[in-house]
Amino acid sequence: MPPRLPPPSAEAQLAFLGKLQRLFAEGNFTATYKFALLIALADLAVDLGADDGEPLELATRRIGERFVHLYWRQSMPYRTGRSGTGAGVLVQNLGEQAAVLSAIVAFRAQAGVSTPQQAASHPAYKELVTRITATVSAQPLQYLQNFGGTTDAFLYERLGPGRVRLLPGVAYCLRRFHPLVQQLARSHWVTHIKANRRNHAILDDAGDLEDFLFSTSRQSLERIGEGLRMLDGARCFYCCEALGAAADVDHYVPxxxxxxxxxxxxxxxxxxxxxxxxxxxxxxxxxxxxxxxITRRADELAEIGLSAGIAADPTTSRRVAAWGYASAAASGGHAWLSSAKYEAIDQRYLGLFDAQATRA
Known part of the structure; x- marks a missing residue:
């Protein structure tokens, strides 16, 4: 087996960030698709990539499925509740409504499902993903790397129908700078929607727009909380003391x-x-x-996720955690033990993932 490519150098990582900044500053964003594509690529790099310099091949259908999840909540009407504003599905394109969003709205009306998890078992779901994948392939995948009046293919190359490949070092950079990529893409996404004049009658000043676009609904979190109480009992996961009536649903990996x-x-x-x-x-x-x-209670947690309309995949959750701890260990990070108490994240943390993989 040939040796794997090493991670990109510090200089190459800085060059990647510079090109990413140019993409946001000089790119032509007539719709929100390019922001969604960057988020999808960064997520898939974490889910499927490794901390080396190897290229990463992706099926465009995987990207299409991520688009379904990203735009699902946005296919619902948004309302501020303020006087003088209406309710409606937010326009995500400077021309006609974005085709991805229109396809999801039509599918939801036809299928009568409320979550992407329910949608996945519907007979028409495969057709929905096929349509959205075709749109993604023809538009953002075709034009994302056009900025500054030229094409700079620094992220990926097309391999023919249905496949793209992240270039050497790109998956590493997307993993390394995942929070930054997410923050930039989401911030520009919100700004794009607010700047669209056809949304002004709905939005007003809309301080909670980012939560609506990207966060889990309060109803879903309540269902998650109810399910976790039944599964784990009314005890805090961290201090193991009784919870009482008050409890927060916490993201273990922040x-x-x-x-x-x-x-x-x-x-x-x-x-x-x-x-x-x-x-x-x-x-x-x-x-x-x-x-x-997450190993012992994998099926029960999946059921809780299904009832709340939240994706459930223990393998992905484990890989995300391994990525997070490895990144923290590489940068000298510390982990929270209890109130005001922290400890250094070292190789013993990473060994826990290796040990579990060996047992599996």
């Missing part, structure tokens, strides 16, 4: 690090513990229990 909801990543916590942990990774004693839990 949402700020990987802003995508996965059912196996949720735990119940005291509000105090949740606030103290904040946006940090949890210490090794918590990681050991979390890894054991």
């Amino acid at each position: 949402f700020s690090l990987y802003p995508r909801d996965l059912a196996h990543n949720f735990v119940l916590a005291h509000p105090k513990c949740n606030r103290s942990k904040s946006d940090t990774l949890a210490a090794r004693m918590h990681l050991e229990r979390w890894l054991e839990r």
Whole structure:
């Protein structure tokens, strides 16, 4: 087996960030598709890539499925509740409504389903993904790398029908800078929608627009919380003390690090513990229990996710956690143990993932 390519150098990583900044500054964004594509590629690099310099081949259908999840909530009417504003599906294109969004709206009306998880078992879902994949292939995949009056193919190359390949070093950079890519894409996405004049009658000043576009609904979180109480009992995952009536549904791997909801990543916590942990990774004693839990209770957690309309994939959750801890270890990060107590993230953390993979 030939040796794998090493990670890109510090200079190559800086060059990648420079081109990414140019893409946002100089690109032509007539719709929100390019922002969605960047988010999808970054997510898939975390889910499927590795911390080396190897290229990563992707099926365009995988990207199409990510588009379904990204635009699903946005296919619902948005309303502020303020006087003088109406309700409606937000326009995501400077011309006609985005074809991806229109396809999802039509599918939901026909199929009568409320979540992407329910949609996946509907007979017409494959056709929906096929249509959206064709749109993604013809538009954002074709034009994302056009900026500054030229084409700079620094992210991927087309391999023919149905396949693209992230270039050497790109998957590593998307993993390394995943929070930044997400933040930039989402911020520009929100700005694009607010700037569209056809949305003004709906939006007003719309301070919660980003939550509506990208966050899990309160109703879904409540269902997750109810399911976790039944599964784990009314105890805080971190301090193991009784919860009482008050409990937070916490992202074990922080949402700020990987802003995508996965059912196996949720735990119940005291509000105090949740606030103290904040946006940090949890210490090794918590990681050991979390890894054991998502293996032993994988099916029950998947059922909770299905009932709440949230994706459930223990393998992806485990890979995301491994990526997060490896990135933190490489940068000298610390993990939260308890209130005001932290410990260094070292190779022993990463060994937990290797040990579990060996047992599996």
